Amino acid sequence: MGAMMNPHDTSFKLAFIGAGNMASALAAGLIGKRCGGSDVLAIDIYPPALESWAQQGVQTTHEPGPALSKQRIWVFAVKPQVMKETVLACKPYLQEDTLVISVAAGIPATALADWLGEPGKPYQRVIRCMPNTPAFIGCGITGLMALEQVDESDKAIAQQLLKSVGEVVWVENDAAIDAVTAVSGSGPAYVFLFIEALIKAGIEQGLSPEQARQLSLATLHGATQLATLSPEEPSVLRERVTSKGGTTAAALTVFNEGGFTPLVQKAVNAAKVRAGELAAEFS
Template sequence: MTQELTLALIGGGNMANALATGLIGRRCAAADVHVIDPNEALRARWTEQGSTAAATPDERLSACRVWFFAVKPQVMREVVQQCRPFLRPDTLVISIAAGIPGEAIGRWLGGEGAPHAKLVRCMPNTPALIASGITGMYAMQGVEADDRALAENLLRAVGEIVWVDRDESIDAVTAVSGSGPAYVFLFLEALIQAGTEQGLTAGQARQLALATFHGATQLATLSPDSPAVLRDRVTSKGGTTAAALAVFQEAGFERIVGQAVRAAAERAAELARELAGDRE
């Protein structure tokens, strides 16, 4: 796309840097990016690459077509309200704050009587840092087709995207893919440890575990068959895989995963109540 893009990154940390890495030179110039972050060293890194930066919101925000909020949920309300004086009616706001519903952000930006509706709520995950993430996205009713396409193109710079139809569904996205890398890392830790207990060196076990995960997920991605079918193909009756899977099943592996994902989704909903008030 060649349409001019001016972008404000409100919060200049890892996720903002990942987004900018995917966009600068392809979708916009470094000079088209304005960063707001209280960390002086962080601001210096942005200005060194040609972007502008400020410790607090200022009038330069008004010139930015898109505001991308990448701050911690605990400070989101305060930061949004600091930015509010510089908001224009056509500003597209994108938020990645976990647990903060779009309704609350719109209200903080526009007030109870006139919430800002050009708002997209997103939940990326940490593989976005290597442009291999996936982001769940929800568009508020005021987001028109061109804004939706713009938001999608922005987040595609760091991986795949999935649109959902309800704001509350972002809680489920958070539980599955937002928190999901930690589940994978936990399983990897356990698999590597188990390998060393069977006599492999730590390096051998790590290489085997990582390559197995990478290959299996690639196979699942490229194959037209379901994970269940692929699993059955690896599992010979009475064989080694069957013996291992029997242990997982006896321990209630599927039930444990379901409970874990449910706990994460419930915590996301709790954050919404704690930080933004009950959804209306």
Template sequence: MTKELTLSLIGGGNMATALATGLIGKRCAAHDVHVIDPNESVRAAWQERGTTVAATPDAQLAGRRVWIFAVKPQHMKETVLSCRPFIQPETLVVSIAAGITGATIAGWLGTPERPWLRAVRCMPNTPALIGEGITGMMALSGVSEDDKALAQQLLRAVGEVVWVESDQALDAVTALSGSGPAYVFLFLEALIQGAKNLGLSDQQSRQLALATLHGSTQLAALSPEPPATLRERVTSKGGTTAAALAVFEQRQFAAIVGQAMLAASDRAAELAIEYAK
């Protein structure tokens, strides 16, 4: 894609910063980016990077090809409504606000009779902050193939992307990759504490746990075999791994994970209803 990219980041926090780090100097210049944030210190930091800034939505929005909403869900409605007067026919809207459905975004940007359908809803995760994220993406019906390619390019600045077809599928993405880092961190905490209980030092426990998780996920990513086969190869009959896995099975580890993900997905759907009010 060779067209000039002009971009407005509505909300200048961590995720917006991560996106800009992946884009400025590679896909656009700093002066092509306009950041809107009410926090004066946040705006000052962006100005130092060479972007334009504003405390509230202003006329510069009208000249930006892509709007990325990166605000907290509870502030999304008022923010969208304050930006709506500046929307143009060619504006592509990208939302990374959790829990706001595509239909809700379209209604806020347009009218009940003519919702704004040139929008992409996204669910990134926190590893995006180091360029190692993965984002679930859903395009509304007014998004062209060129728009999709552009939105995908933007989010690939912070990691991988996966396209889904519905808000319900994006709730599942939320339950897996959106909330997933917290599950991994919880497991990591448990591994470290378990090692300390067995007599290893804090430093030893942390180093061993981190390397084990990193190496195992890399092996799974690079191997053509499914995780179940890789697990079986580590597990000798009657051995130490078999003894540990037997405890996981007795406590129904897989069922617990599934129940947790269902709770996350259900909560995402509930929040969508709450935020739409």
């Protein structure tokens, strides 16, 4: 497997292949803390995407080249439809100790291993991640999975990398990453939809748009913090707010009669099914 990388080395030698929003968020969490700008290589075919990287002292280029072979950690952050061609363009510069980390949605780690390896001999040093957009403000959560032969030091490196933008959860395989995608990867959109609906309902009840927005956002934030910090289950916290025959009970009855929980389960399942379809489509 080549030389093991020590996660406690003073710095990482990183290449970001695809320098868009998620790569930028990861870099912001690392540069100056775990590595210097000069330790990082950013590759993107879109020149404006590289401007902010260059300002941080990062090496930038528009296509894979020999500089890639000096970077021990490759982070693929490109759209799934261009992932295969991007991986194949980078493959000539792969070293035996390169750690490959993918944050591309819908591409199985096993597909990456096949593309990077030789027929009958997949490249095994691959970790797949699914972060979410709150990573942009350091409040993300990322699901990670590693191929079987990835050693603990490489896992520790991936964990440190993703912890720079929030929490991490390790799962067993590509199918579990599809479930992560459905719950937390797509999940912020479900929360934003609920916030939109709550604001609209507040306005309908006579509050100003500003009042409805402030009340809705603070309620979501406060309830989430309470659920995070409380030792009680969310169901217990819900029951504590709900007096028999009271206002909360009246509202929850409507949610339950409308099939709120099964609807959420159905929506999450649809996202997981779509993740599997994308995997088949792009790999």
